[in-house]
Amino acid sequence: MLKHVLDVIDLLDRPQTSGELLADHLRSVLAAATGPAATSPTTPTIEVRTVTGDRGSTDFVKVTVPGRAGRLSGGDAPTLGILGRLGGVGARPERIGLVSDADGAVAALAAAAKLVDMHARGDVLDGDVILSTHVCGWAPTRPHDPVPFMDSPVDIALCNREEVSDAMDAIVSIDTTKGNRLLNHRGIALSPTIRQGWVLRVSEDLLSVLETVTGEPARVIPVTTQDISPYGNDVHHINSLLQPSVATDAPVVGLAITAGTAVAGCATGASHEPDIAAAARFAVETAKDFGRGAAHFYDRAEADRLIELYGRMTRLQGRSA
Template identity: 55%
Template sequence: MSLKYVMEVYELLDDLYVTGEDVKSYLEGIDGIGEITVQTVEGKSGSTDFVKVTIPGENGKASGGDAPTLGIIGRLGGIGARPEIKGFVSDGDGALACIAAAAKLLDMTKKGDRLKGDIILTTHVCPTAPTLPHKPVPFMDSPVDISTMNRHEVAEEMEAILSIDTTKGNMIVNHKGFAITPTVKEGYILKVSDDLLHIYMQTTGRLPVTLPITMQDITPYGNGIYHINSILQPAVATKSPVVGVAVTTETAVAGCGTGATHPADIEQIVRFVIEVAKQYGEKKCSFYDQAEFDRLEQLYGKMNHLQTLGNQVRTK
C-alpha cells in the first residue's frame, strides 16, 4: 500500500541531517530502474538538495515510444525550519507526497506493473529553511528563489504537470484532505479537467473538492502581488498544462507548523497522482481541451505575458 511509503518517507525526512543523497539511496533500495539525480544548490539563505526521479515507461518517449510524459512536482519551501522550529513542518507535505509516490511507482515497476509513459518526479530537501511573514498565517520561505526552483523542478520533457503543495494557510478551502485546481496553461485559467475529477472521486470515494485560484496566483513570485501560495508557480515556466494538487485542512495551519502532517491525507494524494499517471500514459486522461484552448487564443490572443514579471516600474 502507498501508506507504507508515506510513513517510511516521513521518518526519513524528519531529520535535521537528511540530504538528497539519503532520499536517493532509499529509492534505489526499492528498485534500480529509475534514474535518480541529486543537485545541491546554494541560495541567499542556505542550500537545498534538488531530487529528480525519472521512471521509464513501457512505451515512454525516453525509449523511443509515443506515450506522453507526466511530471509530478513536490512544491515547498522546506521540510524543516530548524533551528527556529524543531521537527518536520506542514510545508514539507509536498516533498513527502512526491517522494512517496516515487517509491510506490518504483515498487510497482519492480513487481511488473510498469506504466506506459515516463514519469518525472522532482522536489527538494531542505531541513533548515527560513520562514516568511504572510496572512493569515506565516509561510515557509526557501533558501533559493522561485526561478531557481523552476529551473530544477520543471523539466522540458514534462507534457503535463501535477504540482503538489501544502495549501493550508488560507480560509478559501475548508476541507481536510486535498483539492485540485483548474488547469493553467500559458496564462489561461482553463476549466477543471473532467478526467481529473473522475479520478479524484475514484481514489477518495468522495465528491471532488476544487481550489479556487485567481489571476494573481498564476503570475510569477516577485511581482509584489498576493499569491495563495506557490502551487502554480511551475506554470510560469512551461507551456505544458499544470494542475495544482493542494494539501488542505479545515482550519488555517501555518506552513511552519509541526505535528500538522496527516499521513492518511498524503496517502490519498499518492494514490491520486499514480492513477493520473496510469491513465495519462495510456492517453485516457486529458488535462485540457486543445480545440477549446486554440479557440480561446484565436478569440482573445495569447496570455503568456502573465508568465512574466510584467511591466515593472522602478521607483527612486
C-alpha cells in the same frame, strides 16, 4: 502507499535529512523489489543535485521512471511531471520537526517510491514519469496573511529551472495549501488547469481520478490571476502551488493538500499521513491514465479557440505576449 509515506516522513523528520538520504532509500526500494523483470528496456534513475542560495542550500531530488511506450523507450506515449512544491521540510532552528509545508515533498517522494517499486516488479506504465522535489531541513520562514509561510533557501525561479522539464507534457504540482480560508476542508483538492497564462476549466478526467482515490465528492481549490503570475511581483499568491505554470507551455494542475482551518506552513505536528497518501495515489493514478491517453488535462480545441478570440496570455507567465 501509506507505507511509502511513513518511510519518507521518517527520513525527512530529522536534522540530518538530505537529498542523498532520500535517494538511497529510493535505490533500496528499487533493489528490494521482487517479481518478473520489467518489460521496459530502461530502469528508473535517481539523481540528487545540491543548490546553494543566499539563505542556505537545498537538495533537488529527481526520479525518472521510464514507460513501456514512453520516449525513453523509443515510443511516443506522453510524459507526466509530478512536482512536490515547498519551501523546506524543516524550519530549524526556529521550529523542531517536520513542518506542514513538507507535505508536497512527502507526497512526491512517496509516489516516486511506489512507481519505482511497481516498475521493478514488472508493472510498467505506458508513459514516462518524471518526479522532482527538494529537501531542506533548515529553511527560513516568512510572514504571510493569514498565517506564516515557509520560505526557501533558493528562489522560486531556480526551483522551476531545476524541477520543470521540457520533456513534461503535463504537470501535477503538489503543495501544502493550508494557510488560507478559501477551502475549509481536510484532504486534497484539485485546481483548474493552467496553460500559458490561461485559467482553463477543471479537467473532468482528473476530477474522476480525485473522486476515485478519495471516495468523496471532488473539492476544487479557487484560483486567481494573481496566483498564476510569477513570484516577486508584489501581489498576493495563495502559495507556490501553481508557480510551475510560469515556466512551461505544458498544462499544469495543482493538487492542494488542505485543512479545515488555516494552518501555518511552518507549523509542526500538522501533517496528516492519510491525506498525503491520497495525494500520492492521485499522482500515481493520473500517471497511469495520462500515459495511456485516458486522462486529459484540458480541451485543446477549446484552448485554441480562446486564444483565437482573445489572444495569448503568456504575459502572465512573465513573457512577452
